[in-house]
Amino acid sequence: MTRGTGDVAIRAAEPYKYLAQVYDRWTAENQYEAWCDFVEEEWRVGPFEVREVLELCCGTGTVLQHLAGRGYSVTGLDRSPSMLERAREKLGPECPLIRAELPEVPVDGSFDAVLCVFDSMNYLCDEAHVRETMRSVSRVLKPGGTFIFDVNSLRKLRDVFGSSHYGDDLEDFAYVWRNRFEPATSCCDFLITLFARSPHGTYARYEERHRQRAYAQSHLASLARSAGFDGMVIYDDYSRRPTGPETLRETWVLTKAVEA
Incomplete structure (x- = not known):
């Protein structure tokens, strides 16, 4: 699905559809x-x-x-x-x-x-x-x-991710990660906005929504x-x-x- 915000096209997708393109770079420190x-x-x-x-x-x-x-x-x-x-x-x-x-x-x-x-x-x-x-x-x-x-753990979802946001620029892609923790459900929602460079040198903007629960x-x-x-x-x-x-x-x- 694609939606527009001004002149910017945002492609919304299931989790990891677009993150797969940069996932190994993203998790290189694992x-x-x-x-x-x-x-x-x-x-x-x-x-x-x-x-x-x-x-x-x-x-x-x-x-x-x-x-x-x-x-x-x-x-x-x-x-x-x-x-x-x-x-x-x-x-x-x-x-x-x-x-x-x-x-x-x-x-x-x-x-x-x-x-x-x-x-x-x-x-x-x-x-x-x-x-x-x-x-x-x-x-x-x-x-x-x-x-x-x-x-x-609950501590990580609640206190580290919590209701925070952060991002980084890694040259061929950049991202903004926004989090929202729900105490009633012990769930944390992640909205990940990814800017990935195409082979032609242009950038496309993608959005993925992820959700995790602590037990x-x-x-x-x-x-x-x-x-x-x-x-x-x-x-x-x-x-x-x-x-x-x-x-x-x-x-x-x-x-x-x-x-x-």
């Missing part, structure tokens, strides 16, 4: 290697060798690319065709990439481990979708396998147990530190119950 180191350490203490890995909300495939380079067989799932197109460029034609939107996980077979990194679970603003996503993961995960995901640990833990996970550890941002009042990102390690 500690992808460290995240992969963390999950590998968790997998080493499991009951079997992890080989088959599914990543939910895989985006442009950076984590999958790192894991494939370490010898894992990887599969990715994401709702955004634009992000999956970028992932395909990195991973080649042989890597299974599936377009689907959580809580659907339409894959066959079973996996040794499932990942969902970089606060993708926060996008599930309906509690029922969190519950059904965990059940979907449990369905495709081997008994004793792990589901590792991270979420932005109490006790709430997520209850949903995880109801989905069949009996092991549960929560860390501060891919470290071995426990979470605390200052935690901005929680890293959850869930283990699927081993059938008797």
Whole structure:
């Protein structure tokens, strides 16, 4: 959809349709290697060798690319065709990439481990979708396998993002990010305005609206147990530190119950 403001055309789109163009530049400071180191350490203490890995909300495939380079067989799932197109460029034609939107996980077979990194679970603003996503993961995960995901904490959505705005100019693109937190719902709305340079040297303006919800640990833990996970550890941002009042990102390690 395109709308006008004066002489400026604004293209409004679903989340990540246009961000996909600049996403890797935008997230270049993410500690992808460290995240992969963390999950590998968790997998080493499991009951079997992890080989088959599914990543939910895989985006442009950076984590999958790192894991494939370490010898894992990887599969990715994401709702955004634009992000999956970028992932395909990195991973080649042989890597299974599936377009689907959580809580659907339409894959066959079973996996040794499932990942969902970089606060993708926060996008599930309906509690029922969190519950059904965990059940979907449990369905495709081997008994004793792990589901590792991270979420932005309430403190981050409320106090860091809050009702703020900021932006930056990164030469070939610039952005303005406006946030609004709703205490009644624990949800934060993000309006992202992106100015991206075309191959012809002109700039186009795009808008995307994103929404995330913070969940109490006790709430997520209850949903995880109801989905069949009996092991549960929560860390501060891919470290071995426990979470605390200052935690901005929680890293959850869930283990699927081993059938008797």
